[in-house]
Amino acid sequence: MSRRLFLPLLLVIAAFTFQSAPLARTRIWQSESSVAIPAPEPIPAPEEVLGFRPGDDRKLASWNQLLTYFNKLDQASDRVKFEALGKSTMDVPFVMATISAPENLARLEEYKKIQRLLADPRMLGASGARDRKAVELIARGKTIVVITCGIHSTEVGSYLSSMLIAHRLASSDEPEVQEILRNTIILLVPSLNPDGVDIVKKWYDKTLGTPYEGTSPPELYQKYVGHDNNRDWYAFTQVETKITVSKIHNVWHPQIVHDIHQQGEFGSRLFLPPYMQPVEPNVPRQLVDGYTELGNWMATRLRAKGFAGITTNSTYDAWTPARAYSHYHGGVRILSETASARIASPTTVKFGDLRSRDGYDPQRASAKFGPVWRGGSWSLRDITNYMTAAAFTLLSHASQNREQWLRRFYQIGKEAVRPRKPGELHAFIIPPADNSGRLLKILETGGVKIDYPGAFTVNRQRYRQGTAVVRMAQPYGAFAKALMEVQRYPDLRDGSGHPIQPYDVTAHTLPLLMGVPVTPVYNRFALTRPKAERSKGSNGGCGDGARRAIYKSHVPSMDEGWTRWVLENHARCLFHTSLQDADVRRGNLLKQFPTIIVPDQAPRAILNGHRAGAMPSQYTGGIGEEGVKALRQFVEEGGTLIFLNRASDFAIEQFKLPLRNIVTGVPRKDFFVPGSILRIELDTSHPIAQGMQKESIAWVEDSPVFEVIDRSTHETSVPASSVRIIAWYPANKDPLLSGWLLGGNRLRGKAALVEVAIGKGKMILFGFRPQYRAQSLATYPLFFNAILR
Ligand SMILES: [Zn+2]
Numbered sequence: 001m002s003r004r005l006f007l008p009l010l011l012v013i014a015a016f017t018f019q020s021a022p023l024a025r026t027r028i029w030q031s032e033s034s035v036a037i038p039a040p041e042p043i044p045a046p047e048e049v050l051g052f053r054p055g056d057d058r059k060l061a062s063w064n065q066l067l068t069y070f071n072k073l074d075q076a077s078d079r080v081k082f083e084a085l086g087k088s089t090m091d092v093p094f095v096m097a098t099i100s101a102p103e104n105l106a107r108l109e110e111y112k113k114i115q116r117l118l119a120d121p122r123m124l125g126a127s128g129a130r131d132r133k134a135v136e137l138i139a140r141g142k143t144i145v146v147i148t149c150g151i152h153s154t155e156v157g158s159y160l161s162s163m164l165i166a167h168r169l170a171s172s173d174e175p176e177v178q179e180i181l182r183n184t185i186i187l188l189v190p191s192l193n194p195d196g197v198d199i200v201k202k203w204y205d206k207t208l209g210t211p212y213e214g215t216s217p218p219e220l221y222q223k224y225v226g227h228d229n230n231r232d233w234y235a236f237t238q239v240e241t242k243i244t245v246s247k248i249h250n251v252w253h254p255q256i257v258h259d260i261h262q263q264g265e266f267g268s269r270l271f272l273p274p275y276m277q278p279v280e281p282n283v284p285r286q287l288v289d290g291y292t293e294l295g296n297w298m299a300t301r302l303r304a305k306g307f308a309g310i311t312t313n314s315t316y317d318a319w320t321p322a323r324a325y326s327h328y329h330g331g332v333r334i335l336s337e338t339a340s341a342r343i344a345s346p347t348t349v350k351f352g353d354l355r356s357r358d359g360y361d362p363q364r365a366s367a368k369f370g371p372v373w374r375g376g377s378w379s380l381r382d383i384t385n386y387m388t389a390a391a392f393t394l395l396s397h398a399s400q401n402r403e404q405w406l407r408r409f410y411q412i413g414k415e416a417v418r419p420r421k422p423g424e425l426h427a428f429i430i431p432p433a434d435n436s437g438r439l440l441k442i443l444e445t446g447g448v449k450i451d452y453p454g455a456f457t458v459n460r461q462r463y464r465q466g467t468a469v470v471r472m473a474q475p476y477g478a479f480a481k482a483l484m485e486v487q488r489y490p491d492l493r494d495g496s497g498h499p500i501q502p503y504d505v506t507a508h509t510l511p512l513l514m515g516v517p518v519t520p521v522y523n524r525f526a527l528t529r530p531k532a533e534r535s536k537g538s539n540g541g542c543g544d545g546a547r548r549a550i551y552k553s554h555v556p557s558m559d560e561g562w563t564r565w566v567l568e569n570h571a572r573c574l575f576h577t578s579l580q581d582a583d584v585r586r587g588n589l590l591k592q593f594p595t596i597i598v599p600d601q602a603p604r605a606i607l608n609g610h611r612a613g614a615m616p617s618q619y620t621g622g623i624g625e626e627g628v629k630a631l632r633q634f635v636e637e638g639g640t641l642i643f644l645n646r647a648s649d650f651a652i653e654q655f656k657l658p659l660r661n662i663v664t665g666v667p668r669k670d671f672f673v674p675g676s677i678l679r680i681e682l683d684t685s686h687p688i689a690q691g692m693q694k695e696s697i698a699w700v701e702d703s704p705v706f707e708v709i710d711r712s713t714h715e716t717s718v719p720a721s722s723v724r725i726i727a728w729y730p731a732n733k734d735p736l737l738s739g740w741l742l743g744g745n746r747l748r749g750k751a752a753l754v755e756v757a758i759g760k761g762k763m764i765l766f767g768f769r770p771q772y773r774a775q776s777l778a779t780y781p782l783f784f785n786a787i788l789r
Helices: 007-017 028-033 046-050 063-076 108-119 127-140 157-171 175-183 194-207 226-231 239-252 285-304 380-400 402-417 436-445 477-484 510-514 558-569 581-586 603-608 624-636 647-654 777-788
Strands: 080-087 093-099 143-148 184-189 256-263 270-272 276-279 310-312 332-339 347-349 376-378 427-430 456-458 461-463 468-471 519-521 548-551 576-579 595-598 640-644 659-661 674-682 695-701 706-708 723-728 736-738 751-758 761-766
Touching (some): 046 157, 063 194, 080 157, 108 127, 108 239, 143 239, 157 256, 157 380, 175 380, 184 380, 270 285, 285 332, 285 380, 332 380, 427 436, 427 477, 595 647, 603 624, 647 659, 647 761, 695 777, 706 723, 706 751, 761 777
Parallel strands (some): 143 184, 143 256, 270 310, 548 595, 595 640
Antiparallel strands (some): 080 093, 270 332, 456 461, 674 695, 751 761
8 A cells, every 4th residue: 555654754653663672571579479480571562462563454453352462561561550440331341551660560559649649738738838748749759641542432543552552661662761651650541432442343344345444333332422422521421431530530630631532534634732712711720731831842743753734722622521521630631633544444635625624724834733734645554653653742741841740730739729718619509409419429429529517507598407518629629610600601703703613512510400509609608517417319119111212323323322321320210122214114113112212313314314325225224204104103193202402303394393493594603502501491281391490491402493383374284283382492581591602582482392292192392402411400300201201
């Protein structure tokens, strides 16, 4: 395969490819604990174990092969300690390699303790003595660097690179590597989603050599949440997130987290921080300085080594804690995004196809981009070269600036625990409520200390037994603050006045999403009552025996996975079956299920699925006209058909419902809600809204807004009188509660949740996501009532 790489890049490749001969090493702890002198083992290169070098075209390693390689590395090298931290969702080992100089590996507990003390300076004693003690700890400590790979499993470069990075660290005697090993402790996670490694490899190998080589699998690569697994760093719903937070972050408090990703084929070759605006206001200034300095330094070094097409300060923002646990726990997140090939197959990118987006033009050098990459072949080897080179520049900075990283870390801890001044936020008070347990559990998982002082009075307000108090003056107070206060996303526009698309959603106010009332306190207060036991909510029974079906497209929908997760993890653990396109087309649905849920998905994906020729034929075509007919019959005979968010547009179009989505086709500058929490009002006399307050919330993101229309003006299959409005946006109040909303006046008085009677059954259309990422507990009752009724 021909590649057009210029000389400096070739030299970099050479540096990685032709390393010194394998070195013989013994494990110190082995020779100490056993009588026999262990035979030295050579450090194995990945190709000796896998049969190919990671990054070779069209070759993917299985999870087992990767485990075998790291186990051999652990056995052969006294610089590597490899261990399983738990089991993944689908029950395979979730692993981490700790890599450092042998003398550091022998004293890991001591380094953990230094981290704990610097993270929480209150533990260093009276405030006058803290700085002096900190100086001594900083002199002894190491920079803790977590490197995470493979959370998004089609981005195959990083888990493959993890073996190249580990091998060079374990085997090289270059001075640069020696210095890294001396000054840093590297916690390398070869994949944050081990299940996905094999899901993608199986699909890739199956389609290799066919017209479908290089396509993404027709299923989610994490059992429940697919790509959204990287949006779980505060909700902590998935086991992989929980393991990473409880066994790595909360134990080691890393100063640097390098999270290695891939992006599309046609933009920059590599993104590095600083992030574009906006930055979430609770991210400490020292971390913004830290990722700006480190990201820019890496970009400069990589450019000097001949790497082209690098962008900084574009594309990705630092707004949400959902992707950046470390930004609230004393460490910088260094996201890198390397351009993709076609999974492990090379691609060719024409210079003219390089797309301009997100504030830089990949065809022109600028302050945010350069030097220009001229296009041409782009392969997995290019990807692993960018990734491994970036990781080593990051490690060099971590090593050369060890003291500075530790000092910065201590400063963040000091600022976090300082007593708050009058007028600053001092605490949140959380009285016991239906969902407060889930909120408190999230805070605790994030390292937030919670007090339960019994009954008490603050600012003349009495609080009962079981009320929780979360003070801001503690190491991770900013995490609690970010999750509990309201977000005001800045009104960012481009040169022509159009709103700039946020990288992700704009709100994460958990008290609103979960319907938990919290009270902020802005002055000093004292609590004198003795501690009381915290009440635990009951879990209830499990399962009601009824069967529900969830529509599952071959075009993977993350909301479909979230829906399954929510049903399985709800207190009543509702049984469900997945219904694929062919099952829907086959019809005869009511005999099998009384209720079918169609999760959030683009209407065209539901109707047409993958186009013919894009995938093997059993995965192409959606439910089609036959499926539409079968669903209509299902409802007419007495079934309940529930549509979530964008799927409601599918229902309106395909069943000619007497409804109109009033925001279809409205330009962004006139109406825009990129994932925000809005206010709705409910008809609590309707069974779906029974037991709820009159006012609630809705998670609105690419959502339809309904207006009832009439047969005199439109061709509809049932009269307007068959529609019942269950929820609507208030006529006289601002609909925005948290996040960003443009053109909110259009929503006033319009419907957000409706039921349409058809024959003996009904269709229920949600104009929002009632079970958004398993966080919007406030609207779970609407969803469950719709299902259970
Ligand atoms: Zn990614």
